[in-house]
Amino acid sequence: VQYFETKGxxxxxxxxGVITPLKKRELMTEPVSSQVHPHVAQKKTFLDRVLRxxxxxxxxxxxxxxxxxxxxxxxxxAPFLVHRLSVGVVVVALYVSILCFCNFFMAAGLDPxxxxxxxxxxxxxxxxxxxxxxxxxxxxxxxxxxxxxxxCTTCNIYRPPRASHCGLCKHCVSxxxxxxxxxxxxxxxxxxxxxxxFVFSTVFMAIYILAFSLANVLLIYFDLGGxxxxxxxxxxxxxxxxxxxxxxxxxxxxxxxLCCFHLSLIHTGQTTKESLSNTFGTRTPYSxxxxxxxxxxxxxxxxxxxEKLREKRAENK
Numbered sequence: 001v002q003y004f005e006t007k008g009x010x011x012x013x014x015x016x017g018v019i020t021p022l023k024k025r026e027l028m029t030e031p032v033s034s035q036v037h038p039h040v041a042q043k044k045t046f047l048d049r050v051l052r053x054x055x056x057x058x059x060x061x062x063x064x065x066x067x068x069x070x071x072x073x074x075x076x077x078a079p080f081l082v083h084r085l086s087v088g089v090v091v092v093a094l095y096v097s098i099l100c101f102c103n104f105f106m107a108a109g110l111d112p113x114x115x116x117x118x119x120x121x122x123x124x125x126x127x128x129x130x131x132x133x134x135x136x137x138x139x140x141x142x143x144x145x146x147x148x149x150x151x152c153t154t155c156n157i158y159r160p161p162r163a164s165h166c167g168l169c170k171h172c173v174s175x176x177x178x179x180x181x182x183x184x185x186x187x188x189x190x191x192x193x194x195x196x197x198f199v200f201s202t203v204f205m206a207i208y209i210l211a212f213s214l215a216n217v218l219l220i221y222f223d224l225g226g227x228x229x230x231x232x233x234x235x236x237x238x239x240x241x242x243x244x245x246x247x248x249x250x251x252x253x254x255x256x257x258l259c260c261f262h263l264s265l266i267h268t269g270q271t272t273k274e275s276l277s278n279t280f281g282t283r284t285p286y287s288x289x290x291x292x293x294x295x296x297x298x299x300x301x302x303x304x305x306x307e308k309l310r311e312k313r314a315e316n317k
Contacts, residue, residue: 059108059184066104066202069247070097073209076240077216084219089212096205103198104183106191111305113174113189115163117155162286164273174303178272187272190305193298196262203252203259210248216241269293 073093081089149158152165155172159165164176166186175189187195217238224230235242265275269287274280287293 056184058181062182063104065251066100066205069209069244069251070205072240073213073244077209077213077238077244080216080219080238081212085215093205093208093212096201096208100198100201100205103194103201106194107180107187107198108183108185110185110191110194112186112191113176113303114169114306115155115157115160115172115174116306117171118157162271162274175271176273190303196266196297199255199259199262202255206248206252206255209244210252213241213244213248217245266293266297 070093074090078090078093149161151158152172154165154170157172159172160174162175163172165172166176166179168179169186173186173188175192177187177192177195179186180195183195183198185191217234220237221230221234224233261272265272267290268275269284270280274284288296
C-alpha cells in the first residue's frame with residue numbers, strides 16, 4: 001500500500017501540488033494543511049463525540065433493537081436457565097453483550113479515517129495561483145495496477161488510493177467501505193474492525209437468545225409431561241421466551257447476511273465500495289493470503305486520527 005500527500009514550494013502549490021510517495025510514519029505524524037477542519041473547530045457535545053454522523057433516530061433505533069431483547073432475556077429467561085442448567089449460560093451471554101455494545105459505540109463514535117480538507121480556492125486571492133489548480137485526476141500505480149486518484153473539489157485534495165468522499169458526512173474518508181445509517185457513521189480504515197466484530201457478536205447473540213429461549217420453553221414443556229395441552233401451558237408459563245424466539249428468528253437474517261458478506265470481503269481483500277463497483281475486477285492489489293487479510297483487519301496497528309492530530313496542533317497555537 002502506498003501513501004501520498006500534496007507538496008509544493010509556496011502558495012497554491014503548497015496546498016495542491018503534485019502527488020508524491022510518502023512514508024507511513026510521516027503521514028501518521030504530520031497532517032499536510034494547517035487549516036482547522038470545521039468539524040474539529042466547533043465545540044463538541046458528549047452526544048457529538050459518541051455519535052459522529054448526522055443520523056440520530058436510526059442509531060437509537062438500532063441500539064434499542066439490540067438492547068430490549070437482551071434485557072428481556074436476562075430478566076425473564078436467564079433466572080430459569082441458571083436454576084435448571086448452569087450459571088455459565090448467563091456468563092457467556094454477558095460477555096457477548098459487552099462485546100456487542102462496546103464495538104457498537106466504537107464503530108459509531110470513532111473517527112473512521114477522515115482526511116481533512118485543504119484551503120478552499122475561494123480563499124485564494126491571487127489569480128495566478130488559481131490557474132495552477134491541478135488536473136481532476138492523477139494516474140498512480142498500486143501493486144502493478146493503474147489507479148486513478150481523483151481530485152475532490154469539495155475537500156480540495158487528491159484522494160489517496162481507496163479513499164472516497166461521503167456525501168452524508170461531507171468529507172473524504174481513508175479506505176472507505178460504506179456509510180452505515182444504522183450506526184450513523186462511515187465504516188472505513190479506523191473503525192472497520194469494530195463494525196465487523198459488532199456484526200459478528202450481534203449474530204451470535206441472536207442465535208444464543210433464540211436457542212436458550214427455545215430451551216426454556218421446551219424444558220417447561222417436558223416438565224409438564226408433553227402433549228398438546230402441555231405445549232400450550234408451556235407457552236403460557238414462558239410468554240417472554242416465546243416472544244424472544246420469534247423476534248430472534250425474524251431479526252437474525254439481515255445481520256447474518258451482512259456477516260457472510262463481510263467475511264467474503266475480508267477473504268478477497270476488498271471494501272464494500274470496491275466490490276459493488278467492481279473497481280479492480282478479479283485482481284485486487286490489496287489482497288494477500290486469506291490469513292493475512294484477516295490479520296490486517298483485526299490485528300494491524302491502529303491508524304491515528306488526523307482530527308486528533310489537528311486538535312493538538314490547534315491547542316498548541
